[in-house]
Amino acid sequence: MPEENRAAFHRLETMLLIRAYEHQLVELQRTGAPGTCTSVGQEACAVGVVEALDARDRIVTNHRSAGHLIARGAEPRRLMAEVLGRVDGYCGGRSGSLHISAKELGVVLTSTIVGGELSMAPGVALAQKMGAGNSEPGGIVAVFFGDGAACEGIFHEALNLAVQWQLPLLFVCENNQWQAFVHRLETMPDKAISAWARGHGLPVDSVDGNDVDAVHAAAARAVAHIRATGGPAFLELSTYRQRGHYEPDDQAYVDSAELQAWLQRDPIRMQGERLTAKGLIDAAGLAALELRVRETIATALDFAQASAWPTPDTLLEHVYA
Amino acid sequence: MTKMTRMTVEQAIHQALREEMRRDSSVLLMGEGSATKQRDLVADFGAERVRNTPLAEAIVAGTAVGAAASGLRPVIDLLFAPFMAYAMDALVNSAGKLRYLSGGQFQFPLVAMGMTGSGWCVGGQHNHNLEAMFVHAPGLKVVMPSEPAxxxxxxxxxxxxxNPVLFFTDLGLLYQEGEVPDAEDFIVPIGKAAVRRAGGDVTLVGYAKTVAVCMQAASQLEAHGIAAEVIDLRSLKPLDEDTVLGSVRKTGRLVVVHEASGLCGIAAELAALAATKAFSALRAPVLRLTGPDAPAASSWVLEQAAVPKPEAVLEAVLDLVAGSRRDEAAGKSRAHDQDSRAHHDQLAGLAA
Known part of the structure; x- marks a missing residue:
C-alpha cells in the first residue's frame, strides 16, 4: 500500500478509536462514572494536527483532550483507568478526565481552566527555544484550545508574547461553535478568531476542521514554518461539538438543523467516504476497522475496571515536590 | 566569622538574584522592567535570561509556570502584590495544582515577587497585604521577610x-539597611521562623514590617517588667508551628501582629494553632492586632490608622498580662475571659 494510502487509513482508524473511546465514556457515565467533556465530532482536528508533530514536540491541551492524547499514542486503557480514578491512570487517578497529561508522550500541562492552556504554552515554548530541560533542538509546542478560550483576554496576551518573543508555538483553535452552553455567534463576530489572530501579525490559516487531510496539510505547513523561522503560527479549525458541553447534557439548547448539517459533515464519515470513493475500503473493510477499535476499547475498559483504587493514605502525595 | 556587608533590602534582593543566576543557568528573570532596571544582570547573563515583559501579569505568570515545568527556574517580578490578582489563575490553578493533578509528573520551581504594605501612600490597589490568600492555595509556599539578610x-x-514560592516584599522595608552575609551559600530555609528576642512573659509574633513593631513594643514592655519573646515568622507557608508553639508553651500568652486584615488571616491561624495544640499552656486569650477589613487608604493619616503600632501592642500586652495575673490571683477559670480584653482583637488603629 502506498504511504499516502496507509496514512489515510491510519487517520480513519485513529478517529474511530477516539470516537469509540468517547462513546464508551458516555456509556460509563450513564452507569455512574464521572461525567466527561467529549471530543465527539472534533476527531479530525486532533488526528490531523498531532500527526504533523514529531517526538521532540510538546502538546499543551485542555479538558476536551482525549483526541489529542489518543492521537499522540496514549493507551486507551490508561486513559480510562484515569477517568475512573484508578492507580493505572496516567495521573494515578488524581486528574480524572479533565486534566490528563502524559509527560512520557510530551502531552504536558493540561488545564481545564479555559485559557489556562494558553497561559502556560508560551513558557513551554520558551523552554524549547532555550534548550532547557530535556528539550531537543527544533522542538515546537502545539497548544489546543477552543473558540471559548479565544474570548479570554489571555488569548491575546499569549499571541502577543509568542510573536514578540518569537516562540516556536503552534496555536490550534478548534472552533467547535460552542462555549459551554452558549453559541459562539452570541459572543463574537463570525470571522473574529482568525481576524484577531491576524491582528497579532503571525501566519494564520483557516481550514475545515472536519477534513482530516486538510487539517493535516495545514498543520504540516504551519509546523514547517515554525521550524524554519522559530516563530509562531496560528491554525483555526472549523468544527462542531456534536455532544453536550459535558455528560450528561440534553443539548436542548442546540439548533437541530445546525447539528444535523454538521453531522452530515462528520469527520469520520467524510474520511470513510473519501477512502471508499478511492476504492481503498468497502463496507466490510469499514466494519472490520470498527470491530477492531471496539475490541481495543472493550479490553481497555476491562483493564481500567480491574485497576486498583488509590489508597486514602496517598491523599497528600504530590502536593509538593 | 561570617563576612558581612551592610546593604538595603533592595540590594539584598538584587544580590540574591545575581548569585543564583550565576550559580544556575536555568534561572530566568522576567518582569515589567526587569531588564530595564537591572542592566547589569542583562550584561552578565544575557537578554535571553533577563527579560522585560508586556504589562500583562496573567501571561507573565503563565509563562513562568510553563517554563518551570519544562526545565527552567523563572523568577517573575509582578511589581505590586495586588497585580497578582491577574496572575491568580496561573499561580493558583496551574502552579499550585497541576503537580498534584498530574500525579507528580511535573514540578514548578518558580518565584513570584510582589511588593505591598503601608508607607508609600499608594492606596489599596498597590498596597494590599493579600499574602494569606496564597497561603490558602495548596501547592504554594509563601514567604515575607523582615530584614535584608x-x-x-x-x-x-x-x-x-x-515548588512555586510567593515572595512578598514589604514596601516600607525596601530601603532599610542591615548586615547581610557575603557567602554565596548563605541560605535561610523556607518554613523556619526566627526568635528575634527571648522572653518568658508573652509571645509577640509578627512578620515583615510588624516584626519591628513587636521589637519596639518589647523594649517598652521591659520597662514594665514584662519580658516579651518576639518571633519573626519569615515564612507564612509552611508555618513554623514548632517555634510558635514552643514559645507559647513557655509564655502562656500569644499576641499576633500583622498589617494584613484579620479575617481568616495568619493571626487567626496561629490563634487556632495555639488553642488546638497548646491550650493547657494558655494563660490568656490569644490577641490579634491586624489591619482592618478595608482597602488601604492613600491619605497618610488614614493609611497609618490601619497599621498596628508599637503603642497598641504595648497597651494590649499590658492589659493582657494584668488581666491574666488578676485572674490567676483570684483563681478564676480561663473560661471566664473578660470581654473587656476582646476589644483588642480588632483593627489596630482604633485600638491605638
Whole structure:
C-alpha cells in the first residue's frame, strides 16, 4: 500500500478509536462514572494536527483532550483507568478526565481552566527555544484550545508574547461553535478568531476542521514554518461539538438543523467516504476497522475496571515536590 | 566569622538574584522592567535570561509556570502584590495544582515577587497585604521577610526550591539597611521562623514590617517588667508551628501582629494553632492586632490608622498580662475571659 494510502487509513482508524473511546465514556457515565467533556465530532482536528508533530514536540491541551492524547499514542486503557480514578491512570487517578497529561508522550500541562492552556504554552515554548530541560533542538509546542478560550483576554496576551518573543508555538483553535452552553455567534463576530489572530501579525490559516487531510496539510505547513523561522503560527479549525458541553447534557439548547448539517459533515464519515470513493475500503473493510477499535476499547475498559483504587493514605502525595 | 556587608533590602534582593543566576543557568528573570532596571544582570547573563515583559501579569505568570515545568527556574517580578490578582489563575490553578493533578509528573520551581504594605501612600490597589490568600492555595509556599539578610537568604532558598514560592516584599522595608552575609551559600530555609528576642512573659509574633513593631513594643514592655519573646515568622507557608508553639508553651500568652486584615488571616491561624495544640499552656486569650477589613487608604493619616503600632501592642500586652495575673490571683477559670480584653482583637488603629 502506498504511504499516502496507509496514512489515510491510519487517520480513519485513529478517529474511530477516539470516537469509540468517547462513546464508551458516555456509556460509563450513564452507569455512574464521572461525567466527561467529549471530543465527539472534533476527531479530525486532533488526528490531523498531532500527526504533523514529531517526538521532540510538546502538546499543551485542555479538558476536551482525549483526541489529542489518543492521537499522540496514549493507551486507551490508561486513559480510562484515569477517568475512573484508578492507580493505572496516567495521573494515578488524581486528574480524572479533565486534566490528563502524559509527560512520557510530551502531552504536558493540561488545564481545564479555559485559557489556562494558553497561559502556560508560551513558557513551554520558551523552554524549547532555550534548550532547557530535556528539550531537543527544533522542538515546537502545539497548544489546543477552543473558540471559548479565544474570548479570554489571555488569548491575546499569549499571541502577543509568542510573536514578540518569537516562540516556536503552534496555536490550534478548534472552533467547535460552542462555549459551554452558549453559541459562539452570541459572543463574537463570525470571522473574529482568525481576524484577531491576524491582528497579532503571525501566519494564520483557516481550514475545515472536519477534513482530516486538510487539517493535516495545514498543520504540516504551519509546523514547517515554525521550524524554519522559530516563530509562531496560528491554525483555526472549523468544527462542531456534536455532544453536550459535558455528560450528561440534553443539548436542548442546540439548533437541530445546525447539528444535523454538521453531522452530515462528520469527520469520520467524510474520511470513510473519501477512502471508499478511492476504492481503498468497502463496507466490510469499514466494519472490520470498527470491530477492531471496539475490541481495543472493550479490553481497555476491562483493564481500567480491574485497576486498583488509590489508597486514602496517598491523599497528600504530590502536593509538593 | 561570617563576612558581612551592610546593604538595603533592595540590594539584598538584587544580590540574591545575581548569585543564583550565576550559580544556575536555568534561572530566568522576567518582569515589567526587569531588564530595564537591572542592566547589569542583562550584561552578565544575557537578554535571553533577563527579560522585560508586556504589562500583562496573567501571561507573565503563565509563562513562568510553563517554563518551570519544562526545565527552567523563572523568577517573575509582578511589581505590586495586588497585580497578582491577574496572575491568580496561573499561580493558583496551574502552579499550585497541576503537580498534584498530574500525579507528580511535573514540578514548578518558580518565584513570584510582589511588593505591598503601608508607607508609600499608594492606596489599596498597590498596597494590599493579600499574602494569606496564597497561603490558602495548596501547592504554594509563601514567604515575607523582615530584614535584608533574610531577603537574600530566603530569595535564594525560594529560587532553589522545586515548588512555586510567593515572595512578598514589604514596601516600607525596601530601603532599610542591615548586615547581610557575603557567602554565596548563605541560605535561610523556607518554613523556619526566627526568635528575634527571648522572653518568658508573652509571645509577640509578627512578620515583615510588624516584626519591628513587636521589637519596639518589647523594649517598652521591659520597662514594665514584662519580658516579651518576639518571633519573626519569615515564612507564612509552611508555618513554623514548632517555634510558635514552643514559645507559647513557655509564655502562656500569644499576641499576633500583622498589617494584613484579620479575617481568616495568619493571626487567626496561629490563634487556632495555639488553642488546638497548646491550650493547657494558655494563660490568656490569644490577641490579634491586624489591619482592618478595608482597602488601604492613600491619605497618610488614614493609611497609618490601619497599621498596628508599637503603642497598641504595648497597651494590649499590658492589659493582657494584668488581666491574666488578676485572674490567676483570684483563681478564676480561663473560661471566664473578660470581654473587656476582646476589644483588642480588632483593627489596630482604633485600638491605638
Amino acid at each position: 533574610d531577603f537574600k537568604g530566603l530569595l535564594k532558598a525560594a529560587i532553589r526550591d522545586d
